[in-house]
Amino acid sequence: DVKVTQSSRYLVKRTGEKVFLECVQDMDHENMFWYRQDPGLGLRLIYFSYDVKMKEKGDIPEGYSVSREKKERFSLILESASTNQTSMYLCASSFLWTGDGEQYFGPGTRLTVT
Amino acid sequence: GQQVMQIPQYQHVQEGEDFTTYCNSSTTLSNIQWYKQRPGGHPVFLIQLVKSGEVKKQKRLTFQFGEAKKNSSLHITATQTTDVGTYFCAVASGGSYIPTFGRGTSLIVHP
Numbered sequence: 087d088v089k090v091t092q093s094s095r096y097l098v099k100r101t102g103e104k105v106f107l108e109c110v111q112d113m114d115h116e117n118m119f120w121y122r123q124d125p126g127l128g129l130r131l132i133y134f135s136y137d138v139k140m141k142e143k144g145d146i147p148e149g150y151s152v153s154r155e156k157k158e159r160f161s162l163i164l165e166s167a168s169t170n171q172t173s174m175y176l177c178a179s180s181f182l183w184t185g186d187g188e189q190y191f192g193p194g195t196r197l198t199v200t
Numbered sequence: 201g202q203q204v205m206q207i208p209q210y211q212h213v214q215e216g217e218d219f220t221t222y223c224n225s226s227t228t229l230s231n232i233q234w235y236k237q238r239p240g241g242h243p244v245f246l247i248q249l250v251k252s253g254e255v256k257k258q259k260r261l262t263f264q265f266g267e268a269k270k271n272s273s274l275h276i277t278a279t280q281t282t283d284v285g286t287y288f289c290a291v292a293s294g295g296s297y298i299p300t301f302g303r304g305t306s307l308i309v310h311p
Binding site: 119121126127128129130131134142144145176178188189190191192193194 | 206209233235241242243244245248288290298299300301302303304
């Protein structure tokens with residue numbers, strides 16, 4: 087079974103803190119994604135990586151950065167957390183997105199910034 | 201990114217009634233995927249459609265891809281309480297590697 091794990095299910099941070107969300111997949115997938123999910127807005131892509139050290143901005147990259155030093159691990163970084171970054175964060179991975187890559191999602195991290 | 205509209209946003213049905221959600225794009229799509237997210241869970245892949253006019257079935261679920269490859273539908277026959285959740289489409293077009301998700305349709309089934 088494909089497994090995508092995320093470092094925390096719930097996280098509470100203070101405004102201005104640096105926050106790291108980690109995602110690990112065990113299927114040797116090339117592609118990894120970070121989404122945020124907010125009620126009524128669906129899943130919005132923050133960043134995407136198709137290879138180690140490669141990254142592409144998604145639709146809402148402002149306030150976030152990412153790191154992919156190893157193929158299996160993709161980290162999302164909030165440099166200075168703000169209350170409007172309170173959300174559910176979902177990581178996903180796939181073999182190849184040319185339309186053939188089913189995405190496998192992690193359980194999500196619910197981040198609250200106070 | 202790619203614009204995709206998914207309707208309706210919510211749908212309440214009585215158990216046993218049918219349900220349909222639609223995904224519409226203004227541009228021609230390479231493919232479309234459908235996902236289901238149970239309450240409190242994460243999205244899980246259901247199916248992918250690639251060919252114009254394609255129809256696929258999974259038990260009570262029927263997926264269609266429009267002839268022009270600009271729209272798709274997911275139809276559930278005789279809903280059950282286990283069908284409760286949010287159904288998302290995810291689309292790609294051109295040579296893009298970046299998928300775009302619709303906002304989802306939340307299905308509420310009343311017993």
